Amino acid sequence: MKLLYKSSAFPGVLLGWLLCLIFIPTLTNAQTLHGRVTDNRAEQNIPLIGATVIWQGTAQGTTTNPDGTFSLARTDSTLSKIVVSYIGYANDTILVKGQNHIHVNLQRTATLGEVTVTAKTPSFSAITPVHSQVITARDLTKSACCNLAESFETNASVEVSTSDAVSGAKQIQMLGLDGSYSLMTVDNIPSLRGLATPYRLNYISGTWIDAIDIIKGTGSVINGYESISGQVNVRLKEPEKAERIYFNLYGNTLAKFDANLNLATPITKKISTVFMLHSDHIGNRVDGNKDGFLDLPLSTQYNVFNKWKYKSGNVISEIGLGALQENRLGGQTNYQKGDFSGSAYGTEMKAQRANIYSKSSYTFPGKPYQSLGLILANTHYDFDSRYGRRSYNGEQNTTEAKLLFQSAINNTTHTYKTGLSYLLDDFKERFVDTAFNRREIVPGVFAEYVYQGQKMTLVAGARVDQHNLFGTIFTPRFNIKYDLDPTTIIRVAAGKGFRVANPIAENTAALVSSRTFRFAEPLNPEKAWNMGGSFTKYFTLGQRNGTFVADYYYTTFSNQVIADMYSSPDAVIFSNLTGRSFSKSFQAELQYEVLKGLDLKAAYKYFDVKSTYADNLLAKPYNPQHRFFINAGFATPFDKWRVDLTTQWFGLRPVPVLENTINSGAASTAFSDRYYMLNGQVTRAFKRWEVYVGGENLLNYRQPNPIVGATNPFGEEFDASMVWGPTIGRVIYSGLRFKIN
Numbered sequence: 120m121k122l123l124y125k126s127s128a129f130p131g132v133l134l135g136w137l138l139c140l141i142f143i144p145t146l147t148n149a150q151t152l153h154g155r156v157t158d159n160r161a162e163q164n165i166p167l168i169g170a171t172v173i174w175q176g177t178a179q180g181t182t183t184n185p186d187g188t189f190s191l192a193r194t195d196s197t198l199s200k201i202v203v204s205y206i207g208y209a210n211d212t213i214l215v216k217g218q219n220h221i222h223v224n225l226q227r228t229a230t231l232g233e234v235t236v237t238a239k240t241p242s243f244s245a246i247t248p249v250h251s252q253v254i255t256a257r258d259l260t261k262s263a264c265c266n267l268a269e270s271f272e273t274n275a276s277v278e279v280s281t282s283d284a285v286s287g288a289k290q291i292q293m294l295g296l297d298g299s300y301s302l303m304t305v306d307n308i309p310s311l312r313g314l315a316t317p318y319r320l321n322y323i324s325g326t327w328i329d330a331i332d333i334i335k336g337t338g339s340v341i342n343g344y345e346s347i348s349g350q351v352n353v354r355l356k357e358p359e360k361a362e363r364i365y366f367n368l369y370g371n372t373l374a375k376f377d378a379n380l381n382l383a384t385p386i387t388k389k390i391s392t393v394f395m396l397h398s399d400h401i402g403n404r405v406d407g408n409k410d411g412f413l414d415l416p417l418s419t420q421y422n423v424f425n426k427w428k429y430k431s432g433n434v435i436s437e438i439g440l441g442a443l444q445e446n447r448l449g450g451q452t453n454y455q456k457g458d459f460s461g462s463a464y465g466t467e468m469k470a471q472r473a474n475i476y477s478k479s480s481y482t483f484p485g486k487p488y489q490s491l492g493l494i495l496a497n498t499h500y501d502f503d504s505r506y507g508r509r510s511y512n513g514e515q516n517t518t519e520a521k522l523l524f525q526s527a528i529n530n531t532t533h534t535y536k537t538g539l540s541y542l543l544d545d546f547k548e549r550f551v552d553t554a555f556n557r558r559e560i561v562p563g564v565f566a567e568y569v570y571q572g573q574k575m576t577l578v579a580g581a582r583v584d585q586h587n588l589f590g591t592i593f594t595p596r597f598n599i600k601y602d603l604d605p606t607t608i609i610r611v612a613a614g615k616g617f618r619v620a621n622p623i624a625e626n627t628a629a630l631v632s633s634r635t636f637r638f639a640e641p642l643n644p645e646k647a648w649n650m651g652g653s654f655t656k657y658f659t660l661g662q663r664n665g666t667f668v669a670d671y672y673y674t675t676f677s678n679q680v681i682a683d684m685y686s687s688p689d690a691v692i693f694s695n696l697t698g699r700s701f702s703k704s705f706q707a708e709l710q711y712e713v714l715k716g717l718d719l720k721a722a723y724k725y726f727d728v729k730s731t732y733a734d735n736l737l738a739k740p741y742n743p744q745h746r747f748f749i750n751a752g753f754a755t756p757f758d759k760w761r762v763d764l765t766t767q768w769f770g771l772r773p774v775p776v777l778e779n780t781i782n783s784g785a786a787s788t789a790f791s792d793r794y795y796m797l798n799g800q801v802t803r804a805f806k807r808w809e810v811y812v813g814g815e816n817l818l819n820y821r822q823p824n825p826i827v828g829a830t831n832p833f834g835e836e837f838d839a840s841m842v843w844g845p846t847i848g849r850v851i852y853s854g855l856r857f858k859i860n
Contacts, residue, residue: 152191154221156183156203158487167205167225168488168531169571171246175200175212177664179605179657180245182571184532192605208487242710243655243668248569248576248600249338250610250653250670252276254331261752261763262800263813263852265369265377265399267328267353268320272798273765275708275722275748276333277351279320280741283628284825284839284846285449286466286506287416288317294335294348294672294704295726295742299625300618300647302338302346305353306439308476308496309343313544314515315472315500317627322443322472323353324397326367326379327424330354335672337596337614337649340565340580341523341536344594347616347647348674348702355439358383358391358428364859371852373415374403389431397422406452407848408821410829412839414847416449416466433482443472450507451832461508464832466631468504488534489526495519506630507832511550511623518543537566540584550623550636559619560587576600589644592617611652619644620680622693629684629691632838633828637687639694647676651704665711676700679730684740684775686733689835698731702739720750738773741791741843745770761802768795772843791843794820809856819849 156172158165166187173180174191183189191201204210208225215221244251254274262272268289271277282288291298303311303319311319332352342350361383369377376399383393400419407414424441448456450465458465476496483489501514523538540563548555567580578598586592596614603609620642629636651672658665679700683692708722724746728739738744747768754761772791800813822844828836 152193152201152215152219152221154189154191154223155187156189156205156223156225157187158208158225165485167208168527169534170203170205170208170225173202173204173245175202177657181573181602181605182246184573205487243666245608245655245657248578248598248610249612250335252333254333256329259325259328259331260802260809260811260856261761262765262798263369263371263815263854264325266321266325266397267323270325270328270331273720273750273752273763274333275706275720275724275750276335278746281842281846282317282840283631284842285412285416285631286317286468286627287418287447287449288627289320290317291320291351292742293333293351294649294674295702295728295739296348296674297625299620300347300616302342302350303353304342304350306355306437306476306478307342307352308478308494309345309519310474310496310498312345313500313517313621314502314513314546314548314624316621316624318445318468318470321420321445322422324379324395324422326365326381326397327355327395328353329356329360335653335670336598336612336651337616339578340567340582340594340596341521341538343540343542344563344582344584344592344616345618347618347645347649348672355424355426356381356383356393356395358393358426359385359430361393362858362860364857366857367854369852369854371850373401373405373847373850375399375401375415377854390427390429392425392427395424395426404452408825410824410826411451412464412826412829413449413452416447418445418447420445433484434479436477436479438477439475441472441474443470445470459505459508461833464507464837466504466506468502470500470502472498472500474498486526488531490524492521492523492525494521494523506627509551509630511548511627511630513546513548513624515547516543516545532571534569534571535567536569537564539564540582542584546621548621548623555623557588557619561585561592563592574602589619606657608655609652610655613648613650616647616649617644622680622682626682626691628840628842629682632840633689633833633835634684634838634840635690637690637692639692642680642693643678643695645676645680646678647674649674660711663712663715665709667707667709669707670705672702672704674702674704676730681730681732683732685735685737688776696731698734699736700730701728703727716755717751717753720748722748724748740775741772743769743772758804761804762800763802764797764799766795766797769793769844774841774843791822794844796820796845807857807859810853811855812851812853814852815850816845816847817849821845821848 156167156170168183170183171180172189172191181189181191200212200214202210202212203223205225211225242252258273259270264270268279271279278292279289282290293301299316311322334350338346338350361381363383365381367379378398380396385391398421401415402417405414422443427438429436447468451463454463454465478494480490480492496519498517503512520541521538523536525536527534542561544559546557561584563582563584565582570577581595584592594615598612600610653670656667676696679696681694681696686692705725706722710720713719726742726744728742729736730739750765752763770793774789774791776789795818797817798815799817800811802809802811825842825846827838827841828834
C-alpha cells in the first residue's frame, strides 16, 4: 500500500468525451405514427389508458391518452415494428411499415397465451418514472455469474467489493453508500436484510434470476421506509416462462465448483411450478500470496427454491418456498475446524435460512386498472460464527404483510395505490458474552398518486408507520419524469429513508482484526434525505442506436450510526452522528452499438462521501472517488459465438492507518493504489448447449499485504479488514449450460 498525502489529478478526459455526446445530432423526425389501443372485446371497445407503445428494439416509446390514442415519432426510417403492452393483457408486436395510423386491440392474458418478444431489451427504461436500469438474464451469462454477488460485473451502477481478506463476505455499493442503505427485494418483496446482510449476495443463484431491476434514489413508498440510496429487485424465473430444463455446471482454477438445475412444468392449465436447485463447494486450500492465510474460505452451500403460480380469470396467486444451508471455514492455512485453542487463527460460520411467501391479486371485471392484492412473507435466518477467539451468533425471524388496492380517478391518467402494511422483526444476537436483542413491531399505512400525461409522469407518495420502539415514522417520496421529446427524458426525485442499523452484522469485516467493538452511546435509527435526477438521451448515429445517461444524487443524513475506525487504532467506535454526513454521486454512461453485433458500454463515476468522525469531517474509508468502466460485447448471428470484455479502473481510496490520526483537531489520511481490473469470457452456443470459458482479474493485480500483522494474528496489530483491492489473483473458469424450452 502506498501512502500519499495529496489528492491525485482529476482524470477527466473520458468524462469530457462522454458529456460531448449530449450534443450528438440525431436524425430528424421524418414521420409520426398515430393510433389507438383498445380492449379486444368488440361489444365494449374499452380504450386502454396508459398502455405502453414502443418501437421494437429501442427505448423510444410513449403511452396512450385517456381516449386510448397515441402519437409516436419515427426517428429512424428503418423502424418498422411496435410493441404494445398493458397490465393484464398480452403484449402484441405489430408491423407498421408504410402506415401512419393503426388500431390495436389487445387481448387479456386470461384468453390468450402471452406473446414472447425477442427484441433486445433496452438497459435504461424510457417508461418508468424512477431512474431504473435492467440487467437481463442474457446479461448474466456474460460473466461468471454463479450467484447474485457476480451478477453486477458487467454493470456500472452497482459495485461489489470484498469486505475483508478472510471471511469471503461481499457487499454492494450504490451512490457511494454501503449496501445496507439499498433495499434488496426478491420479486418486489423485501428480502435478505438485517442479520443476513454480510453474506446475502451469496444466497441467490444466478441461474434462478430472470432479471435484476436497479433503481437509484429512495423509490416507492409501497416497499417500505428503509430504502435510502436505491433498490435492487431480483426477479426470479416464472413457472410459466422458465425453461423446462436448465442445467449449469461451473468450475475454476481455485477448485470452486457450482451445480445448478431448474425444472419447470405446467401441472394443469391454471397451475405451473418451477423447482430450482443450487450447490457450490470449495475444498481446496489456496494461498496465492503466501501470507499463511486462505485466499478464499472453504465452503459448501445447498440452496433450493420452489415457486408455484395459479392463474384463473381475474385471479393470480403465487407461492414461493426456499431453504438454504451454508458452512464456511477460513483463516490460516493450517487451521482445522473447531480448533479454538489459539494454535492457529480461523473463522467459522454455519448459516441456515428458510422463507415462504404468497402473493395474490384480484382484478375487477371490466376494470383492468383496478385490483386488490395481498402479500404475506415469513423468513427465518440463524447463524453461528467465530472470528479467532470471538464468537458471534444470531437469529432473525421476520413476518411481513401488505394489503394493496389500486385504481383510477375517472380515467387512468390519474391512478393511485393505497394500502396497509405490517412488519415484525425479531432479532437475537450474542457477541462474545453480550446479548443484543430487539423486537420491532411496525404497522403502517401508505398511499401513492400517479399522474400520467402525454409528456409528464408524476408519482407522489407517503407512508406513516408506528414503530413500537421509535414512535411515528413519516416517509414522503416524490418522482417526476418529463419527456422533452420521444428521445430525451429528464427525471427528478426526492425522498426520505429510515432504518434501524445492525452495527455488528453490518461491520463483520472488523471482526477479522484485533480491534474491539466499543459502543459510545445508545444508537438511534438512521434517517436521511436523498435528492437527485437523471438525463437520458436515446440517439441514432450511423443507423445504429445508442443511449447516453447522466445522473447526480445527493444524500444527507440527519442521523447515522458511525463506525469510527479513524479515532483509535485498536477499536471500532460506534456512535450517533454529531456533525455532517453526506454522499455526492455522479455517473455518466454511454451505450452504443458500434458495429452490428458489437455493443459498447462506457461509464465514469465520481463519489464524494464524507462523515464526521470525532468532530472531524473525513472521507469514508475504502471508497474510490473516481472510477471508469468499459464493457464490450460481441455476438455473431443467432448468438453462436459471444465474446465479452470488461475493464475497470479504480482511483485512490482513503484507508485508515494503524495509528491515532486525530490530534488537536487535525487528521491525515492514507490512500490505496490505483489499479485496473480486466474480466473476459467466450461462449459457444449450440442448439441446446452452451460452453463458456473466461477469466477474472486477468491482469493478476492483487492488493499488496491485505492482512496487516498476518504473522501474528492474535497480536495487537492484526487487521484483515483493510481491504481496498482484489485479494485473489487471476482466476480461469469454464462451464456449460443445457436447456430445453
